[in-house]
Amino acid sequence: MKFFHHLLIALLLFSSNFFAQSDNQDYTLEEIIVTAQKTEKSLQDVPIAVSALSADDLALRQAVRFTDLQLNVPNLSYSETNFGGSSVSIRGIGRLATGISFDQSVTTHINESPWGENTNVSTMFDMDRVEVLRGPQGTLFGRGTTAGLVNLVTKRPSVDSGIEGYAGYTVGEYDLQIFEGAVNIPLEDNFAVRAAYTQTERDGFTENLYAPVGGTFDGREHYVGRISLRYDTGNTVIDYMYQEHEEESTRTLRTNYVCTPSANIARGCTLGGEGIGIANPAATYNGILAAVFLESAPLGANTAAYTAFGLNDAPRPANMTIRQTHSDFVPIYDRQSGTHQFTISHDLDEGRLSLNMMSRQSSSYTRMDTTLAVEPLLGVKVSDNPLAYVGGLISVDMLDHCVADQCGIKGPTQAERLNGQSGKYVLQTTNRNSFIDGSSNEQLTEYLELKYSSDLDGIFNFIVGINHYGHYEDDSYLTTSSPLTLLGDAQFFVPTTFGNTNEYELEASGLFGELYFDVQDNLRITLGLRYGEEKKINDIVTTTYGQARNVGAFAGVPWLLVDGDLYNCFEGIAGAFGQAPDQAVIGQILTGQASNGCGVGEQETVDLYGVSAEVNAASAALAGGIAAAGLIADPQQQALATGTAYATYFMSVKDLVPALYDRSENYNKPGWESYQKNKLDYTTTAGRLIIDYAFGDDSLLYASYSRGTKPAGINPPINPRIYEKGLIPANTVEEKVDSFEVGIKSILLGGQMRLNTSLFYNKYTDMQISRILATTTFNFNIDSENYGAEIEMDYIPAAAPNLRLDFMFAYIKTKIMDDALTIDPFNIAAEGTKYFDPKNSVYKCIDLFYEGEGCVANTFIADKDLVNAVQAVLASLDAWLPVPGTTQADGHPIYMSRVALSALGIPTSTGVKQSIDGNRLPNTPEITTSLGLSYNFEVGNGISVVPNIYYYYQSDMYVNEFNNDLYGKVDAWDELNVGLTVGDIENQWYFRFFSRNALDEDNITWKYNSTDVTGNFQSYFLRDPRVTGVEYRYRF
Template identity: 25%
Template sequence: MRRFNRVITAALCSTICSAMFVPAAYAQTAQAEEDSGDEPIIVTATLRAMDVQDIPLAVTAVAPEALERQGINDIKNLASISPSFNIQSSQTETQGTSIKIRGVGTTGNNTGLESSVGVFIDGVYQSRPGVALGDLVDLERLEILRGPQGTLFGRNTSAGALNVSTKRPSLSEVEGFANASYGNYNFMNLQAGVSVPITTDVAGLRVSGTWRKRDGYLKTPSGVESNNRDRYMLRGQLYVEPNADVSIRLLADYAKTDEQCCEAVIVRETELAPFSAFHGLASDGVDQSGMSALKNLSINGGPYLNGSKQWGTSAELKWDLGAAKLTSVTAYRKFDSSSTTVGGFTSNNTYTVGNGAPTSRTGILPSGDHIKTFTQELRLQGTALNDSLDWLIGGFYSSEKIRADQTMTLNADFQRTGGAFNFANAAGVNPLFALTALGNAGVPVNADGNYAENRFLQDAKSWSVFTHNVVNFTDKLSLTLGARYVNETKDASFNQLAATTGAGASACQASVNGVLAGTVPAPLRAGLIGLNCFPFATSVNLTAPTALGGGLASRLLPLPRAWSDTFKDDEITYTAQLGYKATEDLLFYAGYSHGFKSGGFNLDPQSATLQNSAAILAGLATPGGPVIVAPVYAEPDFKSEKVNQIEVGVKATLFGSIKANLALFDMKMSDFQVLEFTGVQFLTFNVHSARSTGAELELFGKLSDNISANVSATYANSRYPGDCADGVAAAALASTQRLCGSTLTNAPKFAGVVGLTYEGQVNDAGWGLLVNGNINYSDRRRTSTIPLDTNNLPIPLDYQDAYFKMNARIGLTTPDERYTFEIWGTNLNNEITRGVTANTPLRGGAGTRSRIGFVEEPRMYGMTVRAKF
């Protein structure tokens, strides 16, 4: 098998070189009437069908063929085509997925955060990146819009937008396709679709679907896998044109995933691991760690399950009223996800998230998100002043209901693990267990079985009105002006359905009693509360001792507490772009845009905890009588993010077929939204400012009748200025100060893609040959949220080193063009890279932290058979 791997890899790598040295005779003998490569690339980035070379903003248009050649099955691999685009997943794909454009984006793992990059499929907004991760099949085109797009694309596009359009049914002929693939890791993929006219030139039906399965590429020593694939999707469309002025398009889809995702490799083990035996653990829980584990794709924990079900419907009406054209897009989507994990990325029996695992508390609810979204958009557009004015006005409304369930059960190894990796031997054997006796009449309390079922509810409403107009002063000079008023309202709450309470049952309650009674040594109080009262498994109904007035303990200590709140905001986004079409093949443009991304709520149990616990406790212990100190609680909400961008660019067509586009940009963000996992909680906060400045270059087109090439490069200096902590909330000040002066996460300064493709005939028999090679490069990039630890020293393994990745494909097509046979490979040089690096939960403190890395796909290869009719 290893020999076969080497042979197939060598064969595929050689296609890159072979594409560069295709005999010139093929090009010379090509038929003169074949494609010259100068056809316009039509996109809808301005909600108008336009040649991409005539649009005064930065847009990357990707044809379905390009996606197939690069092995892109979903949006997670788009960076191999567009270096400005980056997408990463951490603990789950349904919640922990983050999209970035030009180095700017929002981190995941909190349902309350919405993406800075909006995803739109057939004109319908996908409310979270995890909702949009379905397979890409039966597409018409895919557009990556870079920079703020809030004027036309509405909600949450402060960094950019991804606009995906699927193929419409044909009204004139029956057509269809079927693709079957097999590859390493037992990869299997089936895709198929058929379009049938119901009434010729009036109505047509299209049905398509995909099924994808693959073994996981991460494994434990015992063979437990992670990062596999097991998903399918079905889509149906009905398209009706009753007359030349009206068209109706109805779409419905259903998708399901049932996968083991996403475990992580422990890339750095804590120096405290030897203390596991001291605390009575049979094992430290980590058999594989460090760079050898990363290279061998070795993990320690499991299972880690992540599944989802979703369905949606939409209706598009287009009606030519004569003086104007009306467009209506109505959509509803329901998305349900679940996740289960055991052990906190180790083999220790520390805790269980969700249900369905052997260590789950009996009857506990699943952990996951349930999102229902309704959207309605109306647009009216037309021309005036002898076509000198191309005008558009519209309105948008969305209603989103979220139910986020977070459930956790503490297991038998929880206290021993917390003691070993946070206290070493400084506090004796298993202090998290022993010290609970000080609050429970001398009897220690075991945390095994402690649990909480946390529930967050959010009801969000958004409405906006907008206009987008193109004024053509002359045939060469135009001005685009757009504006949108956005109004956002969110009502959210946190409560618990059930949890462990009472000192006799709850290790947290016993710890609270001991700390508040003063029987726990002062240096250990914070650690005892922070660990025994692990936020995701702590009751909001814990009580304070009667001697201190009773009531909820959360009024005295930083513990989870129930809350309910409302967020409201409104904003005017706007854009102005000046375009000068010097010739048919040359466009100069300059523009300014103001974007907006809604604020909201941190859906985390510790988002509204007490901030001045030390002052309150000191006041209660004041000699001569207590001094009452008013409690100060953190606010669970975070502010809206805003961005101002200047963009200057040129788009040119050279030698009739080569497109050359250059864009220079400067993005300034204020109240930039950041999420940090501290090891015990997800902290969401606003940073005063962030900035991304750079340039993008795209070259693509035909070098001859048979050979085409593409070169894309992005330079982006994405960073937090030195004053980024000005005016931030006190609860986030320490974290923000450690960000200032650093680069943004997963924002390489330089990234590039080079590709070459040959398409022509092999011989006179008419067999077609496709040879495609692609190399993408990323500069070194930060992979953690914050580069400095709480001791202000650099966090180990923050940076992912620079790398190249090579993709290749070679295919033969039958003379009748009905069948194609391909062999392909992605990441052929098998670069093992990390997308996100984070603290391993409960495993070490500042200077001794264990670190986990979420690994991107290794080398994949296989074969595909395509058929069409």
């Protein structure tokens, strides 16, 4: 097979040097029609930076998926992202904000309707063309689009072409099989139908080395079907389209786990490590829960220690590659979507009236192994001296997610759990330290647009219209682990899965228009304006330990605190819920002047919800009822009276706190927000001014100013006791961009060359960007600017009209302008920067709670000298834990109670603040370029042979705004795609041999940085490996 690869590449490189010419052939570039201004125009007449790829272009360039656009469009970057999403960036701006209520800066349209489909799963098939508009497009294309948009234009039925279509079959490496076909059938003179279908099956690109499961991950098994109808009377055109997508595959939310295990448990993985190991278990949430709270693993044990105790019976293989994994859980990826679109346009005497209606529904369900590892066995401690564990004795049913009204859909209801009916919701039954995450999502999108385009004889013309966009979404994220499940079962913490549920609703309406003023025949001024009104409602429920505790406090379940002196002693007295800690009392307890306040869990819960008076009154009544019952001589009557007293008590208190699984305002309490319902109402205004001047035979010079806007978004609930006041906004503000652009579009050399160039400058105010703090993603506003240049050229030399050359070059310079200091959550000590302070020590939290937040395995920093000064007090409270394998070089412990340090007056924080001012924007290589060559050999007997080669290069970039060279830099990479097409000159049939990523490079498009609790691993998102195959297509 390697020989075939090398032979094919050599053949194509050799062939591309032969510029043989067919006799007297006159071949010029075809005109490209686009709808970048909501009307059909030649690409060269549109004063906007637009790239357009026809169906033939997509096939020749092997652009089969959305990700392939980045190889062909200037300043467009694309990557899959964590949790199964995707990010499209144009000119440095894309999906920088994260959250259900945050809009992308680059939107995807289908036939001019905002689509909302996940581009990660979109299949570009039976396309008429793909249009990419760069720069703000909000005037005509609606809300957002501050960076640009991608418009997918499907093939419509034709009433003139007769019965025609095609069928194709592709086979290739990784057992790739693709069937694609379409047929156009005119039913009457003015009515036609077109049906198209594609189905893809292939093995995964990630090899699973765990033999009991084996196989590959990230495979595909999906189909897309489309039916289109057209009624065309000449003056009136009515189109209807329905497209359906269904997938059941092993597509993964992340394809690899990049980690060099750290000996220092402040991190599970070394900063910048590029190994394919697993995080040090002693630094992870699962490992600390298992060791500190459940005693199912050795305290502070790394992987070697697990092996020594016989718990690591399926060790990770050495020398794994980036495209290999070792996991005992097969990923689940199920997705369905359906899109209806109805358009009608009618020509009037002096214009055209158009209606565009679209509706899309989708649902998805994903689950995968968070750590992509076969974790060690859960152990049972059988001896303290010597320490000994036995693995494999504990078996855990890990249940699917259940939050709010999602219960009973993907996870058990409370009644089902109590009645032993949870079996059908078991994700995995395991005896290992397993970790699973994923999401469930349901969406409904509706769009309506009515517009009028004038066609007047005078110097003025215009477009005016109104549109309405509605979006409704339910999204639920799951995280569960076997130690978490054991903790829930053992301590009556009812939720054994954690995560959040978002219910989101958006209603947006807009009025838009553009005025075209022909100053003279070759000079036009365009003035556009859009006014919009929007409403967003975001209903968020976040699962926390506190929700579970309500059951123990109010349902008669014995209140069992987690076993551990440290937690018992400080959990109640340090203000874990609702109330600020009484420092004076805490100081007396720590110095032995007063007894500690352990065991106050029930009281703190009722204090949290402000129902102490009601509970005390019910308790007093219960005590009185029991006392009275004790005076009754008859045993049966006494038991009845006692039961009545208890029943009265429980009926009195059962509604004082919200039910565990309900969305309820009762969960929105000051100091601890597990529930949040937020609403935003606002208006937006966008517009642009364009001056274009036609000169020469086929050239256009244009200059434009655009104001783009992107609506605000809503952040998750914020605990004000964890984060300093003002650090995190409840919601971001509107993002605005002022964009300036100058461009020239030319047809040169008698139609042999198309040359389009542009220069641009963008100033972003309040650009929306996200970052993770602790384990939650929040969004912020910063300012930035960028400028650059773009060149696109298609050329057919007169000396060799069978040769085609396609060239693209883009340059961009970006700069963040933000004076505020911020914490890098992946490098909280700011190692390797000027902000690093050697006095700071990084600690792993071993408190279940800190200020009402889950704290286990989260990192925090404190002054090491101050901590050393209270060593004796901490040791007396069993809070000084210099466990072997968990200390710094000098024996200073890394496991630490943040509650204890705060109680002793030692300042702690979630990290060191640093400046990002002047840094580059993420996911933005400064240079991208591509060169494509194809040549049509006519070899006789009506046969043509067309070799083609496409080369792409991009310079280095950063994955986030902190621009850390050690962990956040993606090196420059290139990709070579080659093909050889053999077919008849009438293009009725062909065989196309292809090799995508022919040099088999592991090209990185993005890096995901995980949180403290999962060990600070990274996931690299990669372009596909080399895939070589052949496609046969027949047209009829």
